[in-house]
Amino acid sequence: MNNGKELEGAATATPTQLAASVPQADIAGSVVVHALALSAQEHAARTIDQRQGVLVSGGTIYGPVVQHNDGTVNTEYTFNTELSVHATFGSLLNIARPVSITRLPSRPGPPAPLDLFHDREQEQARVRALLLPRRGIWLHGSFGCGLSAFLRQILNSPEARALPDGIVYVDGRSAPAALEDVVQQIFNRFYAGNMIFELQQSGTQSTRVAVQVPIEHAQTSLAEIQACFAFDYMPLGRSDLDRLRDLMPRGVVMATSATSLSRTFADVSLGGLPQRDACTLFTTTAAIDASDPRVPLLIEELCPALDCLPLPLLLAATLVKHGTITLDDLVARLNELRQPQTYAVEQAVGQAGSSPRVASRAARPRLDSSLTAITQILIETLTDFEQAVLAALARTDGPDASLPMLVSMSAVPEQDAVEAIEWFNTLEIIEHNDTRYRIASHSLRRVLDRLLRSGAERSRAAAFLAAAAPQHIGDLRWLQSERGNILAAIPTLLAEHQAAQAGVLVKAIQPLVVLRGLWQCWRQVMDWGAQAAQESGD
Known part of the structure; x- marks a missing residue:
């Protein structure tokens, strides 16, 4: 730890600019991280006092730095560690101040139900009767029993829609991996305040960014919410899901899983149809x-x-x-x-x-x-090329993948990959949005991963992303699309002793996780960055 050290490379801003740009946040004693963009003209004559935080701009981040309420500056890394980012982005780590929270007026609604849905009348009746405040419902069953489809059907029922604060559906395929980040995103569905600010990017709409809310503080606010919270195949442990249930005692918490049993949830098992x-x-x-x-x-x-x-x-x-x-x-x-x-x-x-x-x-x-x-x-029934592309889809660790990434992962010529994807689409085993593709079912994806011959798909995906990332520094749209894939690729590269390539991905993804308020993920990225820097001598 380096405390009170003169900060190297600190950028500058006038007190007026700071007052206009920096939200006065956050929970007392918490770590506070703000992202901020300043033009070169806004870099003014006065260096920011270290008790007010340090602005890092001009293409580098010196840190990460942690600023506490007592005014001391601490860091787990040296201050002169440089993580290159897009020149329009910076990070301000500001002294903590009392938080002011405002309840958002929006009422979230359910996901659309699936067109093909048969029977389940008894199970539906049982679950709908359980949709009362302070209840938890654990849905489980054999692979292929239709848990996600059943969950969507329940969320569109009159009983679920009657809850006064709406319905929050969290798809495990795209959800954060850490409990704290899941809670942060749920919190952001209902609350805003001086812990939220807007980052205006050149030529684009502004982006709302949340500052970290400790889970204990989130519990105080979320305890008032009477909504239906649905977690579909979340990448969390059972104890984490039990904790989510405790965080939202006035709501209904539903979770799907291939296994049973959570003692704090009502147990509902799905089998075959009549x-x-x-x-x-x-x-x-x-x-x-x-x-x-x-x-x-x-x-x-x-x-x-x-x-x-x-x-x-x-x-x-x-x-x-x-x-x-x-x-x-x-x-x-x-x-x-x-x-x-x-x-x-x-x-x-x-x-x-x-x-x-x-x-x-x-x-x-x-x-x-x-x-x-x-x-x-x-x-x-598939050709070798088709099996290779299907293996790439099954072993995509993010929610979906682009065609260039699938071509790289499968080592199949692009035209053959396109034809394979078209055939999978005809068979209705994949979903696509614009130019991104994924296996349509969580269960099918797991079974395909197990049955298809082992290959180097994940290593190829990591190499592809490490090569592509430098072309997309500061491109939030691309980074958001590839977030899950990049976060899986970094430990893959480190395990394969490709520390320099892992560092490239750390530098690319760090601004995105900051701007999305994924603070637990940010800590993990910083740990990976430190490991990559040490191993590569960067």
Whole structure:
């Protein structure tokens, strides 16, 4: 620790500019970090006193520095550690002051329900009866049972919409990994004040940025909120979800998970659909001709083989609909995969990119999961190029990936990757937004990651991002899109002793996590940065 040391490289600003630019924040005794942009003309004649904080600008951050209420300046790193950022960004670490909080007028609403939803009447009735203040609901079930679809259905029910403060839905695929950052984002849905300020970027709209709210203070404010908080496959431990329940005692907290059981939550388990509904779902989706008297019998055999679970049924129906496999062959293959002894699996022997091929046989244990079985059948219908692109999608650690990143991860020619993505879109196993793609289902993504042959997808993703990041310094849109991928790539590079490349990603992502108020993530990034600097001699 260096206390009270004369700060090296501190930029300047006049008292008037500071008063106009710097919010007077925050909770007493907390670490306070502000991001601020000043033009070169605004760098004035007076150096900021270290008791008021240090502004870092002109393309470098000297720190990170921590400023406490007693006026002392502390840092875990040396003051002259330089992390290059875009010249329009800077960081001001300001002395803590009493906080003023204002409740936001907006009332968040639910995510849209899915179009295909069958039955679950008993489960819906039970959960809707539990949608009362001070309740927690834990939804779990087998892979492919449709937990996310069920959750969305419940959030659009009259009982959920009746809660006075609305509905907060948090998708685990894009949520922060740390409990403190999740709480910060929930807090920002309902509150603002002098801990919020706006960063005006040249030629763009201003960005609202939150200053850190300690979890104890957030609990005081969130305890008043009567909303439905829904956490869909969050990357948090069970104790963290229990803590979230305690933080919002007047609300309803719902969580989906592949496992049970949280003692503080009401336990709701989802299984398969009634067989009649399962057969209807398959028949409707497959658009199958039922004039052949054998078809209804095959469907009645198929549905129990898939445990009447919605996602396996939809995958099977889509394969039949597009002529990838006949209904007869599908039922026969499922019976083979799920028989008690062993099953035979086809293995590729053709060249990369070849069409479905001559196969050898190998014995493997019975597949207990119906989703695993139908996913294995899906994989067997794909070419090597298609499998490589699907593996890249399954091993994308962020919520989604761009086409250039998928091409790099899969080591497949771009045109072949495009054709594979178009086929996956036809099979409805991926979702896309503009030019970004992801596996449509959390459960399917996990099963694909396990079944597809092991490769270097994550290492290639990290190398791709390290090469791309210097072209996007200060590009908040790109950094936000790649945040999850970059945060996964940094430890990958460090584990592979690529410290210099890891440092490139630390420098690129640091302003984004500051500006988004992801303070626990920021601390982790700074730790990675220190490790990268030490190992690379930067």
